[in-house]
Amino acid sequence: MTTPRWLTKALGLGALAFALAAAIDGLWVMGPTAEQGDYSRLLVVHPPVATLAYVGFGITALASVLYLLPRTRRREWDLLAGASAEVGVVFCGLTLVTGSIWGRPVWGVWWTWDARLTAEALLFALFLGYLALRRVPASEHVRARRCAIAALIACLDIPIDHYATSWWQTLHQGSSIDLLQPDKHLDTAHNIGLALGFVALGLAFAWLLVHRYRVEKLEARYEDEALSLALEARQAEGRVEVPV
Amino acid sequence: MSYVYAGYGVTFGALALYALRVLARGRALRRTLPPDER
Numbered sequence: 001m002t003t004p005r006w007l008t009k010a011l012g013l014g015a016l017a018f019a020l021a022a023a024i025d026g027l028w029v030m031g032p033t034a035e036q037g038d039y040s041r042l043l044v045v046h047p048p049v050a051t052l053a054y055v056g057f058g059i060t061a062l063a064s065v066l067y068l069l070p071r072t073r074r075r076e077w078d079l080l081a082g083a084s085a086e087v088g089v090v091f092c093g094l095t096l097v098t099g100s101i102w103g104r105p106v107w108g109v110w111w112t113w114d115a116r117l118t119a120e121a122l123l124f125a126l127f128l129g130y131l132a133l134r135r136v137p138a139s140e141h142v143r144a145r146r147c148a149i150a151a152l153i154a155c156l157d158i159p160i161d162h163y164a165t166s167w168w169q170t171l172h173q174g175s176s177i178d179l180l181q182p183d184k185h186l187d188t189a190h191n192i193g194l195a196l197g198f199v200a201l202g203l204a205f206a207w208l209l210v211h212r213y214r215v216e217k218l219e220a221r222y223e224d225e226a227l228s229l230a231l232e233a234r235q236a237e238g239r240v241e242v243p244v
Numbered sequence: 245m246s247y248v249y250a251g252y253g254v255t256f257g258a259l260a261l262y263a264l265r266v267l268a269r270g271r272a273l274r275r276t277l278p279p280d281e282r
Contacts, residue, residue: 023252041248045255090262094255101251204259211266218273225276 011207018200022193030193042102043176043190044197050095050120051198052205054158056088057127059209061155064148078144079220081151082134083212085127087205092124099172107171116172119161126154 026044033040063081066072099117100110111117130150134143160167165174176186176194186194 019256023256027248027252038245038248042251045251049255090258094258097254097258098251101247101254105247201255201259204263208259208263208266211263211270215266215270215273218270218277222273222276 008207008210011203011210015200015203015207018196018203022196022200025193025196030189033187033190036106039102039106040190041193042098043186044193045201046095046098046102047176047194048197048201049091049098052201053088053091053095053123054162055205056084056091056209057123057151057155057158059084060088060127060130060151064151067144067148075140075144075220076217078147079216080213081148082131083216084209085130085134085151087208087212089124089127089131090208091201091205092120092127096120096124103171112171114170114172115164115168116161116170119157119164123154123157123161126157130154 022044026041030041030044032038060081063077063084067074067077067081096117099120103112104110130147133150134147136143138146164170165172
């Protein structure tokens with residue numbers, strides 16, 4: 001699994017260009033709404049980072065399943081799962097922070113233990129635990145297998161988090177757009193802002209995932225070589241020099 | 245508007261810092277490879 005350099009460069013440049021466009025649109029072009037005033041401008045960043053956190057954890061779950069199935073088992077799936085989980089944790093952390101920044105002026109509190117916020121915080125903690133588990137020393141296969149199982153358990157929180165606003169009464173609002181409910185929509189300016197945010201942060205996510213995966217592969221190779229060197233040194237210690 | 249600026253600043257700032265960290269880790273690890281494989 002490799003990506004050509006021109007593609008990663010295009011992803012990076014695209015992310016920068018769209019991030020600039022999204023920031024200009026969100027901060028200066030898009031107007032305030034009647035319900036939330038200027039705070040509705042946070043729509044450009046908050047829903048995209050939340051969705052991309054799900055995407056990151058979803059990729060981790062998919063790669064974990066592919067690792068657990070004997071027919072598709074390859075070390076690359078485990079490495080992809082680890083890389084995607086770390087990028088997902090960054091986006092999940094940003095979801096909590098930007099949500100808190102949005103909540104303070106609109107709800108009057110930085111934090112409240114409502115179902116959506118609690119499920120999101122739990123998701124963040126579960127995947128932090130997953131990343132910690134990846135650092136626990138073990139043989140390559142044992143570590144990969146237990147991490148894959150842990151990732152699948154952690155992913156059970158994703159639907160709970162997503163549907164929390166429908167299943168329980170929460171301070172957090174429900175989704176702003178529902179394709180199945182035509183009355184639930186945004187005006188054109190906010191739709192454009194949201195789309196720009198999704199494209200900019202989506203490209204940034206893809207760029208980060210590609211680079212983080214390369215780092216994961218290099219780390220795995222470094223670990224393998226360090227282990228072989230340690231084994232060689234240990235064997236050399238055990239050799240007895242026989243005088244001729 | 246200060247909350248809005250903070251939201252944008254935190255998002256793009258944190259992602260930029262994380263991107264730099266990932267690149268730095270990659271560069272440090274590539275230095276351990278033989279010169280023809282870098």
